[in-house]
Amino acid sequence: MAFSTSLKASALASIAAMGAFALATGSPALADHHGKKAEMSQANIVETAMGTGMHETLVAAVKAAGLVDTLAAPGPYTVFAPTDDAFAALPAGTVDTLLQPENKGQLTSILTYHAVAGRVPASALAQAITDAGGTYEFQTLAGNTLSASFDGQSIVVTDEAGRTTNVVKADVNTSNGVIHVTDGVFLPG
Template sequence: MTSTKLMIAVAAAGLLATTGCGEGAAGNNAATATDAAAKAAGDSTIAEGIGDADTFAAAAKQAGLDGTLAGPGPYTVLVPTNAAFDKLPAGTLDALMKDEAKAELTGVLTYHVLPGEILAADIGKAIEAGNGKALLATMAGGTLTATKEGDAIVVSDGAGSKARISGGDERRSNGVIHRIDTVLMPS
């Protein structure tokens, strides 16, 4: 395993351990935290909580991911706003929404999904622990880099495109949603 891949694996494992184990003494029960989050979110899943991000919702349905986002999770989804999709080069979204591009669309969308429930504070702590950056493993098998610009958390894709988390910690029964202002693309 290369040192870069090892660093990604260690960062992802550490981030998941931070979010999965709860805070405080070893006697804390992670299920209690999950139950509390589910109670706060009610029965609303990530799929139902996407709200006014119509483009992401339509793309998830086209890719067949709407059922997954309604499933048990937990997931953390970085949901690009409609305005984020509008910033894509002309024709990109139309090409991705074609039946023959389903695999590519799925890759783009799962690049926005992280395993586990990762709150903004967890990302912030990982950035601090990583001396200014944290590597986040995606469900697509890629890696996002999280940094801070002022008080804002920014995630970057492999090509260097940056998305600012503009609304975060929208808890749902199967995870959490963070709104972002740019569509991230796997390299």
């Protein structure tokens, strides 16, 4: 399913705003954290999330929002993917309410708040944080702003409401982008 017109416009604006943050799609081999070459998975973002065993809620939400085809498209995209535990930490009933058909628009906004245009490995995000003096702001496909900074050696991402989420696993490479696993859910301000 394609993005709605407003989401397409947001995606285009996001691409234009990415500057140093947006990278070329890259080669099939990317350096892992040990400096060795790691072959990129042939699975796309959705297929990869389906196989992690910790993103069942995210996958259910992507399906309910009708974003499977979008996140399976060539992209590339970078997705900050909340774990099942992150969704479970939301107030009781939040996920069930969002998965109802009448809340599809709100769910789509939340999910696209977790995605940016381009393949952005952790090394590029870390460099952008450093270059920006410690906090790097960027626009998501939903048109909302997130900011990234360091907490010690870890990257943390803060949503517009000031909620901070840790990147607990970076650089899960896919055929159409990269996933950074997070321990929280971004919610629009």
